[in-house]
Amino acid sequence: MNWRDLVLVVVSFAAGAQNALAGGGSFLTFPALLFAGLDPRAANITSTIALFPGQVTTGLAGRNLVMGAAGLGFGGLFGISLVGGALGAVLLLVTPPGVFARMVPFLVLFATIVFAWGSFVRRSTREGATARLGRRSAIIVQFMISIYGGYFGGGIGILMLAALTAAGVAVRHAGATKNVLAGVMNASAVAVFLTEARVAWDLVAYVAVAAIAGGLLGVFMLRRINETVLRAGVVAIGLALTIGLFITMP
Template sequence: MLAALDAIPIPNLGGLSLLGNPWLDLALLLGAGVMAGIVNAMAGGGSFLAIPILIGLGVPPSTANGTIRVAILLQNATLVGAFHKNGVHAHKLSLRLAPPIMAGALLGSWLATRLDDELFRPLLGIILLLWAVILVIKPDRFLHPPDQERSPKPMTYALALAVGLYGGFLQSGVGFPLLALLSGHLGYDLVRANSVKASLIFAYTCLALPVFAFAGQVAWTPAFVLAAGTMGGAWLGVRWQLEKGASLVRWFVLVMVTVAGVLMLYSAFA
């Protein structure tokens, strides 16, 4: 069976391989993309599934951090369109928070491209360890928003700048602080918070991706394979949460912050 598949010409992953068979590598990357898209649409942390596979394929960690941005851009374009089509959005809030988060992401992505892998790898481990501690100590911080939606205050814009700085520097896990900002701080229900989260990540990735591309830190072939999966997963994630509502998202967030905390602890010490 595998020999027959090998006889069919398919796009390879730029000479990269993890499982020793191009079809299996392709299926693995697509499957990881679908799962990451669902996870990111519902909560966050999908990059913790995708980046290890990119690294396993032979992509250096700093390049994996840039490569994932292609999938993130197209995934969140899908999310924004799907949420808007179903009337779930908060455009005014998105427009107000976009400038600080984009400014932070531009600086963060520039800083990330200045580091070589010898510095980036241990720094990545430290960041993952800190995230793991935060998520394990109090995983429900995203699940209990204020009773009413709040208008942004100066602190909100400062927090958005900080989230953008983190997201530009390291994409992994940025959905969690964004949900904390939008739901825990501003009081938006989790479905609407996810719609705003998608629009903000899409906006700052439009700036961050060119920075990584200019630095040569994007592996384009696996990037587009991964993106095909994330777009499908994103569509499924929107459909499920619109059908089931905030209760499903709340459960999903609780599960993912726990899983992400464990994965980050493992990655930090691996």
């Protein structure tokens, strides 16, 4: 293993843990794969495929915390994520990603603000509170997030946490639910990307194994971290991602 592979392993472990806690792991693996010499599109596709096994194990590890939202059962969220992820992946392969990539910092910033507002300013997710995101809105929002997830994927955890908590789901359950849904939408994307030849399979194994280990650590932390601390951590990650994205935005 050379120094490039060692960097990939360390970064991928951190990405797996970050995906389990709040999402945004691809913002670690994507630049690492660029550093490894891949072009942006190949790095995006390779990152999605390599992180997918970690998302599966992370989702399974926290499955007992998974739930529906806004009167919509988990099965409905599952189906929406599956279809949206496939559509987003197809769009990536047939359209240039430049314009959409420029939207990413604004999307993550918006999601972070929404999550922070719902967590610390208008705390209405406690028992007996009324959800602010209705069934129809939840369907539309999850479908749009799923399309984005299949297209690029960076920050989908932050976006789903914002949507789920806005629908009245407690942050610990929202974290576990978004882990499973992220795996579902990326399952569709991976199925589409496997038809694409531009996958760096020699790097996939390093990223995948390290991300699985990091994801299991993230689930362990998700079950044990104080909820207020977890909320603050999510906001901090969102702000850090936003700053980094604005700095690197083309």
